[in-house]
Amino acid sequence: xxxxxxxxxxxxxxxxxxxxxxxxxxxxxxxxxxxxxxxxxxxxxxxxxxxxxxxxxxxxxxxxxxxxxxxxxxxxxxxxxxxxxxxxxxxxxxxxxxxxxxxxxxxxxxxxxxxxxxxxxxxxxxxxxxxxxxxxxxxxxxxxxxxxxxxxxxxxxxxxxxxxxxxxxxxxxxxxxxxxxxxxxxxxxxxxxxxxxxxxxxxxxxxxxxxxxx
Numbered sequence: 001x002x003x004x005x006x007x008x009x010x011x012x013x014x015x016x017x018x019x020x021x022x023x024x025x026x027x028x029x030x031x032x033x034x035x036x037x038x039x040x041x042x043x044x045x046x047x048x049x050x051x052x053x054x055x056x057x058x059x060x061x062x063x064x065x066x067x068x069x070x071x072x073x074x075x076x077x078x079x080x081x082x083x084x085x086x087x088x089x090x091x092x093x094x095x096x097x098x099x100x101x102x103x104x105x106x107x108x109x110x111x112x113x114x115x116x117x118x119x120x121x122x123x124x125x126x127x128x129x130x131x132x133x134x135x136x137x138x139x140x141x142x143x144x145x146x147x148x149x150x151x152x153x154x155x156x157x158x159x160x161x162x163x164x165x166x167x168x169x170x171x172x173x174x175x176x177x178x179x180x181x182x183x184x185x186x187x188x189x190x191x192x193x194x195x196x197x198x199x200x201x202x203x204x205x206x207x208x209x210x211x212x213x214x
Contacts, residue, residue, distance in 0.1 A: 029077070029092045035060055036070045037093050037126075038118050041141070041204045043071035044184045048201065048208035049160050056120050086134035087113055094126070108132065114142070123147035124164060124206070140186070140205025142166055155192055158200065158210045165205050189213070 039062055046053040046067075057067055077083050084092060090113075091097070097113040104110070114127040121141060129138040143149055143164055150163050152171035168188055169175055176189040186202040197213045 032093050034094060034118060038120050039067045039070040040074045043067055045203045045208060048203060052161060086136060087130055090128060103129065117144050142205060155198060155210060158207060160208055161206055163207050165202055168200055
C-alpha cells in the first residue's frame with residue numbers, strides 16, 4: 001500500500017490501518033496527519049498564550065472546538081494498548097522521520113528522530129528521543145539545522161514563541177532544567193549578566209513566558 005504523507009488528513013474512518021513499509025509493519029492514522037498534530041501542540045500552549053493560539057488555529061483553518069477534539073483523540077491514541085508505540089506512533093501521523101542519529105546520555109545509547117518543520121513554525125522541527133527499548137523519553141520542538149537562531153542579547157528579547165530551549169542555553173550559558181508538571185511542559189532557570197534570576201516556561205520546547213524570581 002502506498003501512502004502519501006502531507007499536511008492534509010488522510011481521511012475518515014477507522015482509527016488506523018496497517019501496511020508494509022521497508023519490510024516491517026507500519027500504521028497510518030485516518031483523519032489525523034501533520035495539520036492535526038499541530039493542533040495537539042497548540043492545545044497545551046493555550047494555557048499560556050491563548051491569543052497566539054487562537055490566531056494559529058485560524059491560520060490552519062481550524063476552530064477551538066476542533067483543536068479540543070483532535071487533542072482528545074490524540075490522548076486516546078497515546079493511551080491505547082493496541083496502537084503502535086515508540087517512534088512508530090509518530091510515524092503514523094507524521095510519516096517517516098527526516099533523519100535519525102545516535103545520542104548518548106551518560107552510558108545510555110538513545111536515538112533521536114526528527115520530522116520536517118511545520119507550517120506554523122517553519123524554523124523548528126519536531127524531535128523525539130527514544131531509549132534503548134524504543135520508549136519515547138522526550139519530545140519537543142527544536143531549531144532546524146537550516147534555520148538561523150534568534151539574537152537573544154537580553155531578557156527583553158525572550159518573546160513568547162520566539163525561541164526554543166536550545167536557543168536560551170546558547171545565549172545565557174549555564175542554566176538549570178526542570179521538567180514540568182505534565183510531559184509537554186519544561187522550565188529553565190537562568191541568571192542574566194546583571195545577576196537577575198528568571199524562570200522560562202516552555203511547552204513542547206517552545207517559549208511561552210518568562211517570570212522574574214529575583
